[in-house]
Amino acid sequence: MSSGCPLADGGPCPYGDEMLTGYIDGVLTQGDRQRVQLRLETCERCRSMVEELEGIREAALTTRFVQVPDDQWNEAPRSTLSLVCRNLGWAGLALWTLLTLAVLLSTDEQVLESYGRWLVAGGLGSLLLLLLSAALDRWRSAPGDIYRGVQK
Amino acid sequence: MVAATLPMNSVRPSLSASPEAPASETQLILLARKGDLQARETLAQQLRRPAFLLALQLLGNRDDALDCTQESLLRFFSKLHLFEDGRPILPWLRRIVRNRAIDMLRRKKVRRADSLDSCLEDEAPIEVPDTTQDTHRTVHLREQKALVWSCVQALSQAQREIIILRDYQDLSYQEISETLEVPMGTVMSRLHRARAELRKKVCSALDGSQRG
Known part of the structure; x- marks a missing residue:
């Protein structure tokens, strides 16, 4: 495991990684959202993954591209x-x-x-x-x- | 780690369209369909920027993006009679640009991806507050954005386009599903696989830079 990315060698989340993507994008039902929140309280790996994916998404959202005159x-x-x-x-x-x-x-x-x-x-x-x-x-x-x- | 250093409160104008077209947009389309040159010109001026942005993100090369935008707009106007009244324009245009970009990639009609500096706008002079600490932070953020963008470029075409549509274009799952012409349920699973792959690439790039 590396110092820069503690989860680089981790396997898939047994509780469903796809739910984490849905959680980040705010598309889950209220029930699913609560289930993920409970999971995040106890699963360090899931929490780190969500933070990293949110960070990457934020970097993407704030990237500005050149325009053509x-x-x-x-x-x-x-x-x-x-x-x-x-x-x-x-x-x-x-x-x-x-x-x-x-x-x-x-x-x-x-x-x-x-x-x-x-x-x-x-x-x-x-x-x-x-x-x-x-x-x-x-x-x-x-x-x-x-x-x-x-x-x- | 990327998450620890990126701001979470920045605002970016969304390119996603409203479910219904504004009245002026509908009028412009009606006029353009009748051959009104001024309406066509106005529509072209409104559409070329979002079209170019998407083409640039999908192709990674400015000249290819210009070609793709030009051809997509020509196709847009030549097929304007098929456009359903009252529908928003951007989803349709987005599909045209995406299909054209994929066509160019399939035919290998794309030049090599531009360097990052020629794709990304230099934002540092505008955003940097006048303190040394903030200057370092903004420069660091720019490096991270460039790093993430370079990792996106290294993804497969299918993964790259879904990341671009969701995380760079900020489209909803519904809009992504319409653009890619896939069911809504597929969007989340495909997006997750792409994000997992991107995260892996970002992590290894960060590890590499820390070792170097």
């Missing part, structure tokens, strides 16, 4: 449509890059003639989707833009 939330897409446009745009660009490489590496000149127009349209379409996503985000954020009313 408001301006950082605007970096990501602001609507489903914008997210879809952005994902389609990037997927389209990736596909376009692969197809362009394949066509350029191809020795058949007819391939370039047949698919060249589609490649240009695909590349431009993907770029347009990305621009549309950015425009949608801009449109969504415009009402809350703090610099909107600032005169040049």
